[in-house]
Amino acid sequence: DSGVxxxxxxxxxxxGQRVTLRCSPRSGDLSVYWYQQSLDQGLQFLxxxxxxxxxxxxxxxxxxxxxxxxxxHSELNLSSLELGDSALYFCASSGGGSTEAFFGxxxxxxxx
Amino acid sequence: AQKITQTQPGxxxxxxxxVTLDCTYDTSDPSYGLxxxxxxxxxxxxxxxxQGSYDQQNATEGRYSLNFQKARKSANLVISASQLGDSAxxxxxxxxxxGTSYGKLTFGQGTILTVHP
Numbered sequence: 001d002s003g004v005x006x007x008x009x010x011x012x013x014x015x016g017q018r019v020t021l022r023c024s025p026r027s028g029d030l031s032v033y034w035y036q037q038s039l040d041q042g043l044q045f046l047x048x049x050x051x052x053x054x055x056x057x058x059x060x061x062x063x064x065x066x067x068x069x070x071x072x073h074s075e076l077n078l079s080s081l082e083l084g085d086s087a088l089y090f091c092a093s094s095g096g097g098s099t100e101a102f103f104g105x106x107x108x109x110x111x112x
Numbered sequence: 113a114q115k116i117t118q119t120q121p122g123x124x125x126x127x128x129x130x131v132t133l134d135c136t137y138d139t140s141d142p143s144y145g146l147x148x149x150x151x152x153x154x155x156x157x158x159x160x161x162x163q164g165s166y167d168q169q170n171a172t173e174g175r176y177s178l179n180f181q182k183a184r185k186s187a188n189l190v191i192s193a194s195q196l197g198d199s200a201x202x203x204x205x206x207x208x209x210x211g212t213s214y215g216k217l218t219f220g221q222g223t224i225l226t227v228h229p
Contacts, residue, residue, distance in 0.1 A: 043217075045217060048212070055212055100214065102159060106156065
């Protein structure tokens, strides 16, 4: 168990809808990272938050947004969903001077 | 920009034998970290091993070792005494070094390892 919790584990929704993925980082970790894993794009970094503030942005679509709350949990919001957004979405956290990031179990999103 | 290349889409190994998974990288960052993660069929990403670009010695973690050749820009993973439970997808990744940069990872395409009994 990595200590990073993601909910829900599975999500099936229709095109055009909006969903929210939730992540609770390991205790004490201030950084949260979101990744998307799809068959055609592989594993891609989306966005990073550090202690409530956006720190780095990767290949995140404008239809996607994220935030980190005062209790350090983070949410990734995906809107106007398309079939191509179907993927495994990972949250990872790091902190305390450690070099490695620890990943949650992922949320498998299926858009139908 | 950083780039990771894993040229072996699939590898097979006999149980109890050693196997090397290849990884080459490219970066303009003077200081960086190299990582290997394992993804079993259940989907989770499991951290295996880390190597800093300025570390003099190759990293080892139990049965995993990282063969780091800086001049060749390679960071191969060696798994000794393979076990059936090692069957999984393996990803090589890199990041800038320092502070909160370590979790901002660039991943390779992965290598599927199958361990035969």
